[in-house]
Amino acid sequence: MEVNRRDFLKIAGAGIGTLVLPSLDVKAAAIPGNLENAHAMLYDATKCVGCRACQVACKKRAGLPYVMDENQLYEMPTDLNGDTWTIIKLYQDTETYSYVKKQCMHCVAPACASVCPVAALEKTPEGPVVYHSYKCIGCRYCMTACPFDVPKYEWDETNPIIQKCDFCADLQAAGQQPACSAACPTGALISGTRAEMLAIAHQRLADHPDQYFNHVYGEYEVGGTSMLYIAGISYEKLGYPTLKNQPIPDITWPYMKAVPFVFFGMAGAMSAIYYWTHRNKEEEEG
Amino acid sequence: MATGVNNIRLRKYPVGVGMIIVWIAGAIGLSVAAYRWIVGLRITNMSDNRPWGIWISFDMMSGIGLAAGAFSIAAIVYIFNIKKLYPIVRPTILTGFISYILAALTLLADLGLPQNIWHLIIYWNIHSPLFEIGWCVMVYTTVLLLEFSPVVLEALGWKAPLKLIQSITIPLVILGISLSTMHQSTLGTMLLAMPYRIHPFWYSPLMPVYFFLTAIAAGMAMTVFESYHSARTYQQKFEIGIASKITSWIPYVLGLYLVIKVVDVIVSGTYIYLIQDPWPTFMFLIEIMGGALIPALMFADKRVRSNPSGLVWASFLLMGGLILNRFNSTLVFMNGDFYFPSAAEIAVSIGLTCLGIIMFDAAIRFLPMYPNPREKQASKSLENAA
Structure with a gap:
């Protein structure tokens, strides 16, 4: 019981706890910018050259195995999977192209943490949505509830656990950058507080309206995310769905x-x- | 009168070919489930973009829905005081109890880490619909065990505990109704977390209400279906008067469901998909017409209700409607990769269903499944049969 109480208080600190304790303002968790001083990242698709340094740095830091073919040759994964927390993809048509990075969006009000029956997923006040594998029962509700299709599973393991980006919570706690943004050579991926990232994103949109699709993805989507995107083409083309501003936990909580x-x-x-x-x-x- | 295990005697009903097949299928299913605990979920066709398969849609969603007869019949008999239905209380409670055991066994196959299932007790997340369902199912299974226990205690001839259980029957029944209302509707709430995944024909803020109403209706149909088949198998008289009485309420429940559903489709504007998406439209209409409207009209007709095969067919359609609804909303029209269950998944689903039949059969053979006033009659017909 003591643990649960502590956990509740911890979540409450993140702002989502307002949902736990009905006496507080439930809507507070839904307001983007609520976590403005929490960690966030900005991915600028127009600056990304597709070198995949972030992808490699992620594998190294998280200790994830490379995907090999039957001859033990390295194979590029085609999507996020149980061994891949982040991936660079390329969109291309006759007129234009754009790289896009995929990883956990670290929602301000994450559906996964809300639906997990054993609270194995937790939104920390610092920003990252972290996963406590020791609690997990393997129901995979987080996988179906995530609007970004992020949590992946170790389908080949006898005792499988969920795999997803943890925003290098440990590195950030030690005052360092996440491994991926630290590895980015072009400045396409930068990290800082959510307020800073949003300011930079809007500044770039204002400075070069001709280069950008006029929308900061993640500012309001499902209540806002800690991963923010700006790009030269529409987000639908980059595989990012059009989502409403209502956080998913706000749908089920009433x-x-x-x-x-x-x-x-x-x-x-x-x-x-x-x-x-x-x-x-x-x-x-x- | 002697008490104890010696008191339990085997009723010698004939064992048909069907039952032997059920035993074999059950054994195969359980073996595959045991194999799954050794090798993991790789023997299924589930994948990262299709994390839930038929174990969720059929064994969990449909199984729990069809088990709703246990609480609605208990409510009708004990709370609404309609004594006429008393003779079917025991088989219905048993069916419910077995269904919940099967749901728990399904979870042990489907969960990635079944050894951690008890974590529900120590790690709480009151935001999670699944947390609430888990707790309700745990507590309700215990309630069903207690509701069923008089049958066992009677067989053993243990008077004192029997008296104790009987003295708390009404609170138990009320607890069971409350718990069932909660988790039957919360199975719908569970899907509300997927607004971008489920087709608008099925995704609706009223899903908890739909899940609750369809479970009540189909649970009653399941009761009739089960009593018809057990009457045939165990050479009892099919109580058509009782079946007719139960099913006479189904049109009201289904009518309420259909009215809300139609208003919902019109008000929310999802009717536009009736033209746009032919495949969901087709399945939606089959489900609504064949699985709800037609059975409702059939049960509303007294001629159908006074005819065993009419009753069984209407029940069959309604149960199929519930299963189709759960499949449509949790599998077929939930976005994700293409999925067709693997042989292992099908074997486990069939095997668990057969295990349910085996448990039911064993109870009929070993326990006094018919309540006191009818016991004499039952044993007389047994003598005749033997």
Whole structure:
């Protein structure tokens, strides 16, 4: 019980706890910029040259194995998977092209942390959404609930766990940059606080409106994310879905909040009906 | 009267070919499940972009939905005081109890780390619909065990614990109704976390209500379906009066469901997909017409309700409607990679269903499944059969 209490308080610190404690303002968690002093990253697709230094740095830092073919030759993964936390993809058509980086978006109000029945996923106040594998039961609800299809599974393991970017929470706690942004040679990927990243993103859009698609992806999507994107083409083409601003935990929480009322309401109604239908003995025997 | 295990005697119903096949399929399914614990989930066709397969859609979502008969029949008999249905309480409670055991066994196959399932007890997340479902299922399975225990205690001739359980029957039934209302609807809430994944025909803020209503209706249909088949298998008289009485309420439940659903489709504007997406439209119409509207009309007709095969067919359609609904909303029209279950997944699903039949059969053979007033009649027909 002590652990749970501590966990709740920790989450409360992240702002999502406002959902746990009904006495606080529930909406606060949904307001983007709530985590403006928390860690964030900005990916500028127009500056990315597709060198994949970030991808390699991620594998090294996280100790993830390379994907090999049957001759033990290194194979490039085609998507995020149980061994790949981040990946650079290329969009190309006849007129234009753009690289795009994929990894966990570290939502301000993450669906995964909200739906996990054992609280194995946690939004830390510092920004990263981290995964506690020792709690996980392997229900894979986080995988279905994530609007970005981020959590991946170790399907070939007998005791599989979820794999996803942890935003180098340990490095950031030690005052260092995440491995991927530290490795980026062109400045396409930079890290800092969410407020700084948003300021830079909007500055670039204002300075070069001709070069950019006029939208900072992640500023408001599902309540905002700690990974922010600017790009030269539409985000749909880069594989980023058009999402509403409502955080996913805000959809389910009103229903979960109603559960005690449903429980006691139903019990009360049933008791009342019981006394009504059994109000005289003869009827009961009849 | 002697008490104890010696008291339990085997009722000698004939063992048919069907039952032998069920035993074999059950053995195969359990062996594959055991193999899965050795090698992991690689024997399934689930993947990163299709993390839930038929174990979730069929065994969990549909199985729990069809088990709703246990709480609605208990409510009708004990709370609404309609004594006429009393004879089917025991088989219905048993069916529910077995369904929840099967759901737990399914989880042990489907969870990536089944050895950690008890973590639900120590790590809490009150935000998670699945957390609530997990707790409700744990507690409700215990409630069903207690609701069913008088049958076992009676067989053993243990009077004192029997009296104790009987004295708390009503609180148990009310607890069971509350828990069922919660988790049947929360199975719908669970899917509300996927607004960008589920087709708008199925995704709706009212999904918890739909899941609850369809479970009540299909749970009653399951009760009728089960009592018809056990009457045939165990050479009992099919209680058509009872079946007719239960099913006479189904049109009201389904009618409410259909009215809300149609209003929902019109108000939310999802009817535009009726023209745009032919494949979802096709499945949606089959589900709504064949799985809800037609059974509702059939059950509303007294001629259908007074005819065993009419009752069984309508029940069959309604149960199929619930299963189709759960498949459509959790698998077929949930975005993801192409998926067709592997042989191992199918074997486990069939095997667990067969295990349910085996457990039911064993209970009928070893336990007094018919309540006191009918016991004499039951044993008489047994003598005749023997």
